[in-house]
Amino acid sequence: MVSGVRQPVLDSLAAVVLAAGLALVLVVAADRVEGARVSAAESEARMAAALWELEGGSGAAAAGLLGERATTTRADAGGAGPGPGAYAYEAGALDPAVWIAVTPRPADGPRRALPITAIAIALAGLTLVTGWVLARRRGPARTRHPVGIALLSVGCIALTAVAAGRWADRELRSLSGATAVQGARAVEIALQIGADLAEAARVAQLPWAQDQSLDSPTEQWTMPAAVAAAIAASPERDVETSAGNDAISLDAANAAAPTTQETDAGAPPIAPHTVEADGATWHVARSADVHVAFLGYERTASPALALAAAGGLAGLLVALALHLAQLASRPRVLGRTLAAWGLLSPAAALILAFTLGPLLFSLWISLHEWRLIDPAPLFLGFDNYAALLRDREWWSAIGNTALFTLHVPAAMAVALALALLTRGSRRALRWARLALFLPGITSVAAIAVVWKWLLSDQYGLLNRGLERAGLGSVPWLTSPDTALASLMIIGIWMVVGYQMVVFQAGLAAIPRDWYDAARVDGAGPWQRFRHITLPGLRHTLFFVLVTSIIGSFQVFGLVYVMTEGGPLGATDVAVYHIYREAWEFLQFGNAAAMSWLLFVVVFAATWLHFRFLDARRAHG
């Protein structure tokens, strides 16, 4: 009876979830385009502000560039600032300051304002799935997986995402072309109001080069040489004729600033086109003397990743809903499943928010160039990773980390010996265990500071002692030959207590019968250690080895406080290197890529250990 009520509800749920998923995909695409429109408005506002400052405050040039899309407000007039939908930029060098607010460029007509094809696909798919679901309702309750509906839904989501992506890409290219054209126009206007060439070119705030000098490196200003070379090599073509469907509407660019077009009758036609250079597509516009190139929004605000994520999420949700619908005929299982999910969801939410989320975010960052101050991260694909493979400093840090990790087996040997020596319940042994365990629960920073003092060249207790003993001092932390070894010794001291406690737990788990049997068999202490203790501890040893190696790969606090990676990079370990890359050099993309490479290394090491252990278990 219950199933009779729930089946249609859950089947409809699948359709509703599909609708929501499709909407999500479309909204993501629209959001990407909207974001690029705001970015474009921001660029234009900055150009207008530069012009404003160049001509000394009349505002005519800025108005010439942007026409009715710009409104200006003087700060001393108590202006309310920019209205809704406008991007404002302050022309700060002027006194009083001025807000220039620019309305984002609209889409070229209603037909292109929305991803019509994607919407059509989504509606068609939704209709089909809904029809299928309604047809299912009339039949008997199903227990098999609704594979057909699932495939149809996933296909519909994928097609919608692809169509939406193509629409967004076209819109972004159109915006990029228009921005390049605006850059060229801004240069024209600047030249007319008497700026010299360099000043005028800077107004565009885009990579640019003087026309005559495209083959002369000395006179290229901010444009990358490769781009200049590509522009010089390419015949200037009107994009509309060369790029087919991806056409940038030149009319649109011109229509945005009709006044300029009329006042500069003598200006050469502005012809945006695209060139391929540096692994990217550049949108190029030309003023009289200057080429202005623009790395398109389709690269800096690429919708591909976001759409893939949205599509994946939508697919997952639909699969989930279908799974529930399939369970509708088995209410007990359904109830248990829902209860299980309900109980899991708080923990799952925490993991999603604080583990998986940041993990995926760092993966996303690693595919971009992002300096935290950049408004939009630049999508680079795997360039960060490719660059890292050739980064000698990075590999030197990895090498230092690997070298540092050699302290783990040494620490384990010491810890095992201590574990065997301090077994038992006598008072002295308990105090010994406590003393050995203390470093493991003490703040790394405190330990590092104390050791730094102990190991100091001149004032350190250790060197004082050595000198008094007539052995001479050792540059513990100040020589590249000894610094890492010193850190390794401290590392051993820090982890030995914890490892000892784990070993003692492992030792306690070895049945006494095995030792008794070995004694009756005639095995001496060493043979019992070799044949009973070590094999009995192998899971413990493996656990300690893996966790210690992972911990060792993550060493940071010691280095940060004691050596700061020095001397001469001798203690520059991976995590410290990543930290500096991110927070000192603000190369978050690089740092994220490093983190992931480090993760791969640690993962591979762990996996190899597991394989090794399995092999040992299989062959004895």
Added chain:
Amino acid sequence: MSRAGQGVVLRGVGKRFGDVVAVQSMNLEVRPGELMVLVGPSGCGKSTLLRLIAGLETPTSGEVWIGGRRVDEVEPGARDVAMVFQSYALYPHMTVARNLGFGLRVRGTPAAELERRVAETAGALGLGDLLERKPGQLSGGQRQRVALGRAMVRDPGVFLFDEPLSNLDAELRLRTRDEIAALHRRLGTTMVFVTHDQVEALSLGQRVAVMDRGRLQQVGTPDEVYRRPRNLFVAGFVGSPPINRIGLSRDGSGALAGGPFALAGPSGPDQATLTVRPEDLAVAGPGGTEGDFRATVLRVEALGSEQRVHLDGPGDAAWVARASPALRVAPGARVSVSIAWDRSHLFGPDGRREEGVARPAGQQVPR
């Protein structure tokens, strides 16, 4: 393959763990080639005694002699003993072959001889196909045989078994018990076998040592222990169903009286316990009137080969009688029960058996 077994002699051996006395100072001799079973309830010190013989514990007092050599300061591996543990204590990371050969290997036995002896032992125990397996891949019975083989392969002077059958299911336990008995006949080696199961002890042991609270209660053949228990503990511990008992005390006429009984027992204590084995009770059919007492049948267990008749008397405690399956009685019936007086025993207040046979007052004790 085997040499003659070695005798084991304990002289005044005692063991304390802190304040806890596990084994009271005791003397025990296991004769060469004998299968001796140590039996007692859990915590009676029988396993500690075995570990003292093995050398896994050091005695607090006394001497341990094996094969005419004093060994209480000798390492277990040098005592010429082998031990089978309750848990089997197989080395889990070694194959069966390596488990069997471990004792020989740590003694530096040449590889060729080691292999020969492992193969021989494995063949004798039917482990030939399992030599490359790990203990984790074996059934309980197979592990038990590996544990046995590990002891056999070294050809020791004394075998020590610490409850080796208690982890096996009932059927396998019976079979393995027979195999150990057969092994003893074949090898003729001295064996000391610890168990808490008195049936196992009686069926397996040439002699049985019954222990309780760290003391030896009685050492004797199974028949001696069963027929002539030295004290009330042994009488109660050995035998299943347990022995029937009733408390008696001397009345004015000088008879030991209790329940329906007035016994002309041996002169001696004023308090005594009368014990009668279930098979020494004869239950007459419902019509019968001859007997030593009458009782009501509470329950009848029909076990096929025999019946166990639970009675509500003669005293306050229920008694159990073994009867032929031909007997027809139903719960609730009043029956007459006769006692085979010459197989009954009287125990004094200190638990020691009183010599002489109890008789109902008025009957003559035959001489």
